[in-house]
Amino acid sequence: MTDKNKITIFGLGHIGLPTASLFADKGFNVKGIARDDEKLRLISKGISPIDEPGLSELVKITVENGHFTVSYDEVEAVSSSNIMIIIVPTPMDEQNRADLTAVKEASKTISQGLKKGDLVVVESTVPQGTCDNIVIPILEESGLKAGEDFSVAYTPERAIPNNTIYEMTHNARVIGGYDERSADRASELYKHITVGDVIKVKNLITAETVKLIENTYRDANIALSNEIAMICEELGVDAIEAIKVANYHPRVNLHIPGPGVGGHCLAIDPYFIVETAKGKGMQAPLISTARIINEGMPQHVIKLISDTLAEVGQEIKGSTIGLLGVAYKGNVADARETPAKDLINILKEKGAHVYATDPYTPKEGIRALGAEPVDMGQVLNCDCVVLVTDHDEYRDIKPEMVKSPIFICTRPILNPEDFEKSGIIFRGIGR
Ligand code: SAJ
Secondary structure (H helix, E strand, C coil), X not given: CXXXXXXXXXXXXXXXXXXHHHHHHCCCEEEEECCCHHHHHHHHCCCCCCCCCCHHHHHHHHHHCCCEEECCXXXXXXXXXXXXXXXXXXXXXXXXXXXXXXXXXXXXXXXXXXXXXXXXXXXXXXXXXXXXXXXXXXXXXXXXXXXXXXXXXXXXXXXXXXXXXXXXXXCCEEEEECXXXXXXXXHXXXXXXXXXXXXXXXXXXXXXXXXXXXXHHHHHHHHHHHHHHHHHHHHCCCHHHHHHHHCCCCCCCCCCCCCCCCCCCCCCHHHHHHHHHHHCCCCCHHHHHHXXXXXXXXXXXXXXXXXXXXXXXXXXXXXXXXXXXXXXXXXXXXXXXXXXXXXXXXXXXXXXXXXXXXXXXXXXXXXXXXXXXXXXXXXXXXXXXXXXXXXXXXXXXXXXXXXXXXXXXXXXCCCHHHHHHCCCEEEXXXX
């Protein structure tokens, strides 16, 4: 490792922080930039503000050995580095379009300290064409020319929350470069932190497309599964059994139906393809419909709740509803874009008293979603229990623990018959 290998990373979130500490752990001198002073303060003390297996140790070691520092002077950090990596958030705006403000700001800062020979890598998820049409023109405001004076590559982050470090160091890396040299330089760089294959694709836009395809495939697959599940409910067919058995076919891999698709990736990235398609005068109807189906799932759960309450002569108004889990998926604390949010809002609009528990999401997080945080015993005592998140802890729930007459299970992690035998009205998505 030469002294030339100094990296500045823009964004110290769920992907930026592990990336920064992995490079630092391999001996690179890494400077981290974030727009959150509290986060910078914690990291500078060697404390990870993000809960992710293995991350706390990595941050502690690399901060203590001096390879990972945080920087408050962004242009200085760029001027004293030769590799810049952009891993900032790209949220969605009100019109379902990518908000590229943070990517543009990072690019602008880099342009102010960019030097000949530097490598700029983008990892943030972006609509197709963003590197070519937005990032590079901003970088070239430096007076330097991409390809001639500096290199640009796009390599999407693809690690799954709760297994980020493992996946970052083992998954295949997809790399697209502005030119051959850019792709080669980025490939060499990422080989330091992954034992997985490093796959070079034709160009920047191909790599951007690969990322969007992956999450869009998963979203559309889940939408298909959700649609089949809702049809099966009407037919009295156990969709979970049917899907499981269909998946024995060697060319079928249907995902699991659920209360909706949350998180910061699947619920957003398909819109980036739709946005690009619209720019070309196309509609992308399949991708858009998948989003409509998945976004409609909380409403379907509400229907299950209201139909089941009606069976015991109750209605949502005035009932106590207890949610098991608010996180967007099992075994994580993250509640971004969680289907629990829509569920809570609709239930409250309809006049229910909504309580929730979650072994991972803190009480403030539950409160921020609009539900009253309580313990699991209290949730299981409500007029209606709704299992929203497939946390492992909930797989052990036994009928005798449930004091409520109704159990709505939106994830197929419990056996309906066990509950029905105990006289509990058990309904699930697709069953
Ligand atoms: N879900 C279902 N049914 C399933 C699988 C998931 O309803 O069969 C739901 C989950 O409950 C959750 C949502 O979908 O609400 C998304 O969960 P996820 O586990 O599919 O994915 P994420 O959002 O945690 O991470 C995804 C991953 N992408 C793919 O697997 C293609 C990850 O590898 C990416 O790095 C990440 O998006 C990202 O950052 O883009």
